[in-house]
Amino acid sequence: MAKRKIGLExxxxxYGVLFVSPWLIGFVVLMLVPFFQSLWFSFNxxxxxxxxxxxxxxxxxxxxxxxxxxxWYVRNLTGAVSNMLLNVPLIIFFSLFTASLLSQxxxxxxxxxxxxxxxxxxxxxxxxxLDSGNFLAALMGNAxxxxxxxxxxxxxxxxxxxxxxxxxxxxxxxxxAGAVDRIYQIISQSGVQILIFLAGLQSxxxxxxEAAKMEGATGYEAFWKITFPMISPLILTNTIYTIIDSFYxxxxxxxxxxxxFTQLNFGVSAAMAWLYxxxxxxxxxxxxxxxxxxxxxxx
Amino acid sequence: MNTNRVVNAKHESPAFLRSVxxxxxxxxxxxxxxxxxxxxxxxxxxxxICFVILYPIITxxxxxxxxxxxxxxxxxxxxxxxxxxxNIEYVMERLRYPQAVTNTFLLSIGTAVLQTISCALAGYxxxxxxxxxxxxxxxxxxxxxVIPPQTIMVPTYLHFRFxxxxxxxxxxxxxxxxxxxxxxxxxxILSAFAVGLKNGLYIFIFRQFFRGLPKELEEAAYVDSAxxxxxxxxxxxxxxxxxxxxxxxxxxxxxxxxxxxxxMFAPNHTLLARMLDMLPGAIRPEYVGxxxxxxxxxxxxxxxGILPIFILYLFAQRYFVESVERTGLVG
Numbered sequence: 001m002a003k004r005k006i007g008l009e010x011x012x013x014x015y016g017v018l019f020v021s022p023w024l025i026g027f028v029v030l031m032l033v034p035f036f037q038s039l040w041f042s043f044n045x046x047x048x049x050x051x052x053x054x055x056x057x058x059x060x061x062x063x064x065x066x067x068x069x070x071x072w073y074v075r076n077l078t079g080a081v082s083n084m085l086l087n088v089p090l091i092i093f094f095s096l097f098t099a100s101l102l103s104q105x106x107x108x109x110x111x112x113x114x115x116x117x118x119x120x121x122x123x124x125x126x127x128x129x130l131d132s133g134n135f136l137a138a139l140m141g142n143a144x145x146x147x148x149x150x151x152x153x154x155x156x157x158x159x160x161x162x163x164x165x166x167x168x169x170x171x172x173x174x175x176x177a178g179a180v181d182r183i184y185q186i187i188s189q190s191g192v193q194i195l196i197f198l199a200g201l202q203s204x205x206x207x208x209x210e211a212a213k214m215e216g217a218t219g220y221e222a223f224w225k226i227t228f229p230m231i232s233p234l235i236l237t238n239t240i241y242t243i244i245d246s247f248y249x250x251x252x253x254x255x256x257x258x259x260x261f262t263q264l265n266f267g268v269s270a271a272m273a274w275l276y277x278x279x280x281x282x283x284x285x286x287x288x289x290x291x292x293x294x295x296x297x298x299x
Numbered sequence: 300m301n302t303n304r305v306v307n308a309k310h311e312s313p314a315f316l317r318s319v320x321x322x323x324x325x326x327x328x329x330x331x332x333x334x335x336x337x338x339x340x341x342x343x344x345x346x347x348i349c350f351v352i353l354y355p356i357i358t359x360x361x362x363x364x365x366x367x368x369x370x371x372x373x374x375x376x377x378x379x380x381x382x383x384x385x386n387i388e389y390v391m392e393r394l395r396y397p398q399a400v401t402n403t404f405l406l407s408i409g410t411a412v413l414q415t416i417s418c419a420l421a422g423y424x425x426x427x428x429x430x431x432x433x434x435x436x437x438x439x440x441x442x443x444x445v446i447p448p449q450t451i452m453v454p455t456y457l458h459f460r461f462x463x464x465x466x467x468x469x470x471x472x473x474x475x476x477x478x479x480x481x482x483x484x485x486x487x488i489l490s491a492f493a494v495g496l497k498n499g500l501y502i503f504i505f506r507q508f509f510r511g512l513p514k515e516l517e518e519a520a521y522v523d524s525a526x527x528x529x530x531x532x533x534x535x536x537x538x539x540x541x542x543x544x545x546x547x548x549x550x551x552x553x554x555x556x557x558x559x560x561x562x563m564f565a566p567n568h569t570l571l572a573r574m575l576d577m578l579p580g581a582i583r584p585e586y587v588g589x590x591x592x593x594x595x596x597x598x599x600x601x602x603x604g605i606l607p608i609f610i611l612y613l614f615a616q617r618y619f620v621e622s623v624e625r626t627g628l629v630g
Contacts, residue, residue, distance in 0.1 A: 008521065015527040016428030020436065023421035023502065026492020031443060034454035041453055052461050052476070098348060101341055114616045115349045121612045121619065122605045124556035126575045130601055135594035136370070137358045187351055192623075199623040247447060249559070256449045261563070266453045277450040284445060 042271035048264070062271035073272060076251040077279065084246045084283075087186065090179050091242050092235060095190040099197030100227065113198075120191035125249045189245065193238045200234040201227065229296040236291045240284060247280050356605075363387060363599040370591045390599040393581050394574045400607055403555060403571040406483055411551040413490035414498055415543060421493050422505025423531055427517070437506070444499035448559065456563060459485045485564040486554075496553055496560060501546045508542035509535065541625035544618045555608060575604050 006014075042062050044055040066073050102113055159180060163173045179186065204227065212222045247253075256276065260269035363386055365379030372380060390396075425437045461476030462484075479485055489495035493502060516538065520530040536543070558572040566573065582596040612619065 012428045012527060013430035016424045016430040016433060019420045019424030019428055019531075020433070022417045022491065023440070023493040024436065026417075026489070026494040027439065027443065030455065030458070030489060030492060030494045031446075031451060034451035034458065035446070037454035038451050046453075048457075053457060101345060104341070106338070106341065110617075110620070112345050112349055113620045114612075115352055117616075117620050118352055118612065121552055121608055122556075124558070124572070124604070126558045126572050127556075127601050127604050130575060130579065130597055130604075131355070134355075134358075134598065135590055136362050136598060137355065137594075184351055184355070187348060195620070195623040202624065244445060253447065253449050253559075256452065257559075257562070260453055260456070266457075270453050273447070273450045273452060277447060280447060281445065 038270045039274060041267055042274050044267055046266040046270075048266075053266075058267070062267045063275070065268055066272045066275060070268075073252075073255060076255060077276065080247065080250045080252050081279065081283065083250075084243060086175070086178070087182075087189070087246060088239060088242050090182075090186050091190045091193060092238055094186055095193035095238065096197055096231075096235070098190070099194050099201055100223070102194070103198055103201040116187075116194060117191045119188035123188065189242070192245075193242060196234055196238055196241075197231060200231040204230045232295045233297060236288065236295050239287060239291055243280075243284060243287060247276075252276055356602075359598045359602045362595060363602045365595075367588075367592060367595060370595065386595060386599045387603065390578075390582075390596050390603055393578060393596075394571070394600065394603065395569050396574075396603060398569045399571045399574045402569055404607070406486060406565075406570065407551045407554040409483065410486050410490040410495060410554045411547050413487055414493065414495055414501060414550045415547045417491055417493035418498055418501040418546060419505050419536070419539070419543065421502045423509050423535065425502070426506045426509035428527070440499050440502050442499075443494070444497070444503070448496070452563065455485075456480075459488075459564065481565055481567050483565065483568075486560065490550075496550070496557055498550075501550065504546055505539075505542055508539060512538060541618075541622075544615075545622040545625065548615055548618055548622070552608060552611075571604060571607075575600060 041055070043057060043059060045058050045061075047054050047056070098116065102109060102116070160173055160177050163176065164170070208226050208230075209222055212226060217225065252272070253276075256269050256272050259265050259272060361377050361379065364382050364384075365375065366381040366383040366385070369375040369379050369381060374380075421440070425433055425440070459479045462479040463476035479488075486495070490498075512535065516534055517530050520534045525533065556572070558576065561568075561570050561572045562576070578600045579593075579597065582593050582600075584590050584593045587593055587596060618625075
């Protein structure tokens with residue numbers, strides 16, 4: 001017995017390293033190194049040669065170019081951020097609302113779920129690009145509704161005067177009317193969030209609702225006093241998911257790719273990507289901090 | 300006045316009141332009205348949401364099947380007067396559809412299988428085979444979800460342009476690495492090492508699922524003197540079908556719809572995303588006879604672009620819709 005026997009726990013730890021190692025190698029070689037390389041590139045001028053590439057240190061010039069020289073970067077970035085800030089509350093609200101609709105039992109529920117999840121499956125950047133400003137679809141929308149048709153054929157013409165007369169402030173009305181105009185965008189971006197909320201709603205024990213009903217709570221009270229606190233951790237999850245999702249493909253990422261592969265200005269592209277990453281991280285940290293203070297954890 | 304009092308008296312008679320109360324208790328009109336109103340509202344809302352989602356698809360179907368003659372017929376709105384398959388054939392040719400679909404399918408299925416294997420391994424390692432520092436590494440997995448792929452785009456591109464494992468190839472041949480661009484290798488390498496598109500999310504899904512499995516399963520296998528890998532392969536994986544199906548379907552779909560990696564790694568391959576991207580250039584109004592014709596072919600192209608995934612979704616729909624519940628991602 002020259003070989004020392006090692007215990008199951010140690011063997012497990014060893015195998016753990018083995019199981020994780022593909023990811024670990026990939027993470028270090030294909031993620032961590034490029035991550036810091038990209039930071040280094042952003043301070044350099046990169047030239048591609050047949051043998052590889054050469055770097056020439058230029059300090060903060062790439063950042064200066066992105067922020068102060070390029071006419072579109074800052075504009076696109078603020079556009080992307082403000083778009084995200086506008087859409088995230090709407091998407092969260094809409095997906096929570098739809099999930100609580102779909103969590104009830106009614107005929108055709110599975111069918112409705114399948115349709116509502118369809119945009120997630122069909123979402124593709126290329127198709128969205130081809131589909132923007134669809135000439136014939138707009139024409140058909142015109143002909144069939146006899147109104148000024150937008151992409152989805154839906155309009156909020158009647159909504160604005162009604163809300164204004166009801167005494168709501170101009171900004172709130174603009175926001176809501178804009179939301180109705182963007183309803184297709186909002187619905188198509190909330191598929192995954194609806195699924196997450198649905199799963200959360202189904203995991204709430206029905207006995208809580210029964211007890212509340214015995215005590216005389218209405219459905220409205222039950223929603224705010226039981227449903228809302230119980231799924232508040234998922235609101236945090238979904239908010240973060242929505243933010244990441246909205247930054248995955250937009251005009252800024254298009255610019256970053258354009259600078260790298262069309263103009264072959266790799267340094268500027270890296271600098272833009274890093275600024276982009278910093279902005280996203282900052283937003284995620286602030287939002288996660290703001291939301292997590294209000295989250296209720298059951299356990 | 301007089302008659303009124305008579306009526307009142309009649310209404311206040313105890314027998315009448317009792318019958319009204321009995322009717323009320325038996326039928327509960329207020330409760331019923333509330334219930335039916337809610338059902339009506341719910342139906343309208345669900346129907347409306349479904350309509351908004353299906354409307355663009357129905358529009359495209361209607362456009363794609365019509366003859367160009369119908370474009371100038373103002374009586375045709377939704378149902379074409381002359382049905383034709385010519386648009387579809389024309390656009391299929393422009394997209395090199397059979398080849399593009401086959402290539403995209405091979406690429407997507409390859410990455411899906413590799414990502415599922417590597418992410419399942421990593422997920423199991425993080426869930427059950429703890430080692431010192433595994434929590435820190437898992438935090439890094441979550442961190443990778445947050446990094447936009449564009450941040451590491453330039454080094455990744457250069458990495459695959461001059462691909463070299465630790466400089467070994469350069470030492471042997473004296474050349475500066477192999478050009479792996481314009482092949483499927485970058486996709487497969489990224490997938491095999493679980494750092495491809497949204498792979499942090501898949502590792503997270505697997506970890507949550509494996510943590511939810513009962514520990515007794517593995518303990519029974521260990522008692523029967525099965526090794527750790529054998530236990531994983533023979534006992535854990537067969538019980539993880541929901542998680543495997545979810546990850547595989549999602550990675551397949553997201554790879555299929557991806558245009559970012561495709562335009563970076565394989566810009567000259569006949570892949571569906573790239574062919575669709577080039578479609579507007581091939582059917583410019585001056586080539587096909589007007590804006591309306593261009594739009595007609597574009598709509599047909601979009602329809603053809605979503606068709607394969609739509610067919611897949613028809614069959615695998617349950618797995619998608621129930622994915623989050625089945626994998627226990629929540630809770």
